[in-house]
Amino acid sequence: MKYIGAIGKYFIMVWEVFKKPTKWSIMRSLILKEIDELIYGSMGIIIFIAFFIGGVVTIQTALNLTSPFLPKSLIGFATRQSVILEFAPTFTSIIMVGKVGSYITSSIGTMRVTEQIDALEVMGVNSLNYLVFPKIIAMFLFPFAVAIAMYVGVLGGWVAAVFGNYAPSGEFIKGLQMEFQPFHVTYAFIKTLVFAFIIATVPSYHGFYMRGGALEVGKASTTAFVWTSVVIIVANYVLTQLLLGQ
Numbered sequence: 001m002k003y004i005g006a007i008g009k010y011f012i013m014v015w016e017v018f019k020k021p022t023k024w025s026i027m028r029s030l031i032l033k034e035i036d037e038l039i040y041g042s043m044g045i046i047i048f049i050a051f052f053i054g055g056v057v058t059i060q061t062a063l064n065l066t067s068p069f070l071p072k073s074l075i076g077f078a079t080r081q082s083v084i085l086e087f088a089p090t091f092t093s094i095i096m097v098g099k100v101g102s103y104i105t106s107s108i109g110t111m112r113v114t115e116q117i118d119a120l121e122v123m124g125v126n127s128l129n130y131l132v133f134p135k136i137i138a139m140f141l142f143p144f145a146v147a148i149a150m151y152v153g154v155l156g157g158w159v160a161a162v163f164g165n166y167a168p169s170g171e172f173i174k175g176l177q178m179e180f181q182p183f184h185v186t187y188a189f190i191k192t193l194v195f196a197f198i199i200a201t202v203p204s205y206h207g208f209y210m211r212g213g214a215l216e217v218g219k220a221s222t223t224a225f226v227w228t229s230v231v232i233i234v235a236n237y238v239l240t241q242l243l244l245g246q
Contacts (some may be wrong), residue, residue: 010205017133017201020126027134034138038100039145045099046092050083050149053091054156057082062166072167076175079157081184088149089188090236093195096142097228101203104135105224108207109217117208132204139196146192150185187243194239195232202228 021027061078108131111117120127154176161167167175206224210216 009209010202013128013132013205013208014201016126016128017136018129020129021133022125022130030130030134031137034134035141037103038135038138039141042096042099043145043148045095046145046149047152049095050088050092050153051156051159053087054079054083054153054158055160057087057153058157058160058166059164062161062164071175072171073175073178075161075167076157076172077178078175079161079172080154080176080180083153083157084150084184084188088146088153089191089195090232092146092149093142093192093199093232094229096195096199097203097225097232100139101199101224101228102221104200104203105207105210105221106217108132108204109210109220112208112210113213113217128208131208132201135200135204136197139200140193142196142199143189143192146188150188187239190243191236191239194235198228198231198235202231 022030058075058079061075061082065072065074108117111131117127117131120130158169158172161172162169203221203224206220206227207217210220
């Protein structure tokens with residue numbers, strides 16, 4: 001019953017986020033601030049990890065294709081499928097949970113501890129709209145970051161294949177083009193949008209409703225990371241079954 005109550009409380013919070021909106025002149029600056037902190041500030045780590053994940057996928061695929069009858073182009077094919085379908089959208093989202101989700105929980109939790117949220121509500125401001133709505137809008141730019149992660153991941157795979165002598169450049173590129181289905185990219189972006197909403201709202205829930213002091217802020221950040229990761233993994237399974245399942 002505790003978990004059912006928490007789920008209900010979460011959906012009530014999401015409903016309250018969209019009620020009684022803050023003035024656009026104020027909201028615009030809040031959204032731009034969140035875009036800078038949540039998306040732009042995360043691009044470095046996303047690009048770095050995507051590049052090396054693409055390289056690792058290529059090396060592992062090449063090492064397992066030991067039969068001389070298998071074409072080297074399969075290395076590029078496997079790298080493309082792995083990066084676009086799973087590593088770029090899902091792995092990047094888990095990274096964002098650790099970086100962005102913890103920041104969201106700790107920042108809102110600190111405002112709760114220092115009674116800044118209470119001050120907003122006393123002034124008649126919808127604190128959930130003021131604090132959470134800009135984060136949701138900012139995270140809807142997350143697919144842009146994932147698109148860059150896809151490109152960089154494939155680039156990392158190409159670098160590993162060519163400079164590691166696992167496959168010629170032409171064969172790797174041939175594999176990238178082999179049986180390409182544009183819907184796979186659409187599927188990845190649909191997943192990413194759902195993950196972005198989860199990353200913006202689940203950590204906000206844990207930060208907004210926490211009680212206690214500075215120690216509890218740290219505990220709430222850890223709990224938010226765990227539950228946000230769980231929700232993303234479950235959502236990933238459901239969306240994959242709905243969009244790609246037969």
